[in-house]
Every structure is written in C-alpha cells, then in structure tokens.
Amino acid sequence: MRKIIWLASYPKSGNTWMRVLLTNYLRNSATPVDINKLEGGPIASARLWFDEWVGVEAAELDDNVIERLRPGVYRCMAGETHDTLYMKVHDAWGRTDRGEALFPADVTAGVVYIVRNPLDMAMSCAHHWGVDIDTAAESMCDPTFATSRSLGGLSDQLRQSMLSWSGHVQSWLDESGLPVHVVRYEDLLAAPAATFGGVVRFCGLPFDAARVGKAVAFSDFSELQRQEREKGFRERSLRAPGSFFRRGQAGAWREELPPELVNRLIAAHGEMMKRFGYTTHQGGNDNVD
Template identity: 65%
Template sequence: MGKIFWLASYPKSGNTWMRILLTNYLRNSNEPADINELDGGPIASSRVWFDEWAGIEASALNDTIIERLRPEVYRCLVRETKEPLFMKVHDAWGRTDRKQPLFPVDVTGGVVYIIRNPLDMVASCANHWGISVAAAVDNLVNPDFALARSSGALSNQLCQKLGSWSSHVQSWVDQAGLPICLVRYEDLHQNTEAFFEQVVRFCGLPFDEKRVCKAVVFSNFAELKRQEEASGFHEGPVTLSSSFFRRGQVGTWREELPLELAERIIEAHGDVMRRFGYLDADNNRL
C-alpha cells in the first residue's frame, strides 16, 4: 500500500509548479511533461474523483457530509496503489464535524508545505479568482474564507476551507502533527535544484542529481508558459481569462500592490510573515 504526500499550500504559492517538478523527476523522460497530464494522483478536492470513489455524486450531498466522507475516500484510494501519491491540496488542515482529521495520518507519508510571501501572492490570487486585488486581500484576512462552497452553481471542486493566510499556514505547520517539509517559494525560485532536492529526499524517492537538474530545466517558467499558450491549462478556473502561469517572479508586489493594501496584509499577518522571513523585527518588508 502506498502513502499520500500532501502538496499543501494557499492558492498561487507554487503548488502546481511543485507537481510539475515531481512529474518530470518521476518520469525522467527526454522531453518536458505535458502540464495537462501530471502524475501523482488526483487533486484532493476534485469533485469528479470524489464521485467515483465515494459512489455517490457530491451534488447530492451538503458540504458537511462531503467533508465527513473525504478521509475514507483517501483511504480507499491508497488501498488501490502501491506507489506514493502526490496530491495537491489547498484546504487548511482541520477536522471534520466528527473530530476526525480531514487528512488521515494512517495514509499520510508526509506534507510538502509551500509557503509564499502573501504580498506577492495576493495579486496572483486576484487574477486567478477573477476579482480585484482589494477583494483578494479581503479573502486573505477572512478567518472563514472558503473556495467552492455549495451553491446553485456546480463547481468542479469540492468545498475547501482555507481560512486566513496565517491560519492556513499555522494549521499545517503547527497543528497537523504530520511529517513536514516546508519550502519557501522564494527559496525554490532562487535555487530550485537545492530545494527540490530536499523534497525528493523527504518523499523517499531515489535521488539522482542529473534527474533533479533535468526536472528543473523541463519545469522552468518559460516552458510552462509555452505549453499553456499552445494548449491551455485545464486546472485553471473556467472564469480565468488570462494566464494561469502569470509571472512567477519574486518581489512583484512593489509594482502591483497599493501601499494601503500591503499595510493591511502586514497588520493581519505580521507575526507569521516575520516567522518565515518576509518581515524583519521592525516590520520592514524583506
């Protein structure tokens, strides 16, 4: 029986890039992996996948019942594979209404948590959600924020309770009690080989330096943009009119984020930002 490695993050923090890196490493092919055919298992909140394994359509259930069933669906999935699964997840770590962990320890190999400076992340979130930057900031500071809540419109995703950015980070890093490899997006961007190597080793994959280097080259931002422009990217929301792979840079908040919105994020998340190196002790932005 395999185990699940949860690739966890707040949206637009580099989760998809990590999946692409892992796919290119696992395949060890002579050409880049197709971004629309990634390995590692389904996205943890996929409605189609849930319907298949639960044996009932999520549209017939409310969010509480769906959440209650999700841990058992993950267990069913793991029983059918001998290989490790790498599942993208944007939910905060938490428990069901019956106090059961949403992400069961018995099927978990570990957590790769990707964290990104929220000042940089918020403009990408706004673009991804099709809302203003100010509205995206509202989401990042909202303790009750969730994606794809049950409504009249049928989403291709199950409800995902994110909470605020700080509570999301803390839920996985401090509360989950699961083995964790924390990767800052900024570090991965600056030295992709070194920090991706840490992920490979943490996940117990056979390590090969040449494969790491090749996976990094095949997963570079220019290649991802090329593929998206040529064939689209099916994991982007149907409402997204611009690119999913937008800029992929560090420090762009200085061009995209009004000062008053930056200050609002810092006021709400300063403690966690300082903890992970995004602010110094005097709240200066690093």
C-alpha cells in the same frame, strides 16, 4: 497499500510548479512533461474522484456530509494504489464536524508545504479568482474564507476551507501533527536544484543530482508558459482573465500592490511573515524575498 504525500499550499503559492517538478523527476523523460498530464494522483478536492469513490454525486450532499466522507475516500485511494500518491491540496488542515482529521494520518507519508510571501500572492489570487485586488486581500485575511462550495453542484471542486493565509500555514505546520517539509517559493526560485533536491529526499525517492537538474530545466517557468500558450492549461480557473502561469516572480508586490493593502496584509499576517523572513517589522519597506 502505499501512502499519500500531500502537496499542500494556499492557492497561488507554487503548488502546480512543484507537481511539474515532481512529474519531470519521476518520469525522467527526454522531453518536458505535458502540464495537463501531471503525475501522482487527483487533486484532493476534485469532485469527479469524490463522486466515483463515494458512489453519490457531491451535488446531492451538503458540505458537512462531504467532509465526513472525504477521509474515507483518501483511505480507499491509498488502499488501491501501489505507488505513492502526490496529492495537491489547497484546503487548510482541519477536522470534520465529528472531530476526524480531514487528511488522515494513517495514510499520510508526509506533507510538502509550499509557502509564499502573501504580498506577492494577493495579485495572483485576485487574477486566479477573477476578483479585484481588494477582495482578494480581504479573503486572505478572513479566518472563515472558503472556496468552491458544493451548493447547487456547479463547481468541479468540493468546498475547501482556506481560513486566512496565516491560519492556513499554522494549520498544516503547527496543528496537523504530520511530518512536514516546508518549501519557500522564493527559495525554489533562487536555488531550484538545492530546494527541490530537499523535496526529493523528503519524499524518500532515490536521489540523483543530474536527474534533479534535468527536472528543474524541464520545469522552467518559460516552458510552462509556452505549453499554456500552445494548448492551454485545464486547471486554469474559468474566472481568471488571463493565463495561469502569470509572472512567477518574487517581489512583484512592490509594483502591483497599493500601499494600503500592503499595510492591511502585514497587519493581519506580520507575525507569520516574520517566521519565514518576509518582513522584519510591521511595515512593508523591509520586506525580503
């Protein structure tokens, strides 16, 4: 049995980019990997995999029952694989209604947690969820926020409890008790080889600097956009009005985010933002990316 490395993040923080980087590194091919055929395992909240392992469609179960079953599904997946699973997860870390960890420590090798300035995430989340920017910002501040509830069986994703942005970060870094390697999205942009190289080492993969450089080049944002233009991206939300790979920048909030929403997000998340160098006080002007 091998174990799972969770690639955890709040939505639109760079999780997919990290999976592309890892896939390019693991395959070490002569050409960039297909963004629709990424390595490492299913998305943790995918209904298809849950239904297959449990033998009952999630649409027939309520959310509490689904969450009770999810830890067992991950144990089964780990027990059946001979390779490390790199599983994308947007859920906050938490426990089921019976007190069991949703992401069990006994099958966890570690967590790569990708964090991004929430001011930049607001517009990306609005775009991804197909809502207005005010609604997205309020969701990011809501400690009870959850997505893709299973009621009616209409979603291809299980219910994911997100919490607020700060709550999500805190759940994985301070409450999970799991070994966590934190990656700032902004550092991945500014120094991709050094930052991704740290991920390679944390995952226990053989380190090769030339291979890291090739993975970074093959995962350039322009390449991801090119592939999506030519053949689409199957993980793009049907509610999104445009492409999944939108801008891929740091600091775009200065152009996109109204001042009142800047103040709203900083009021809710200022302390956690300080922890990652995103703001130095309760105001947006001194934000650093």
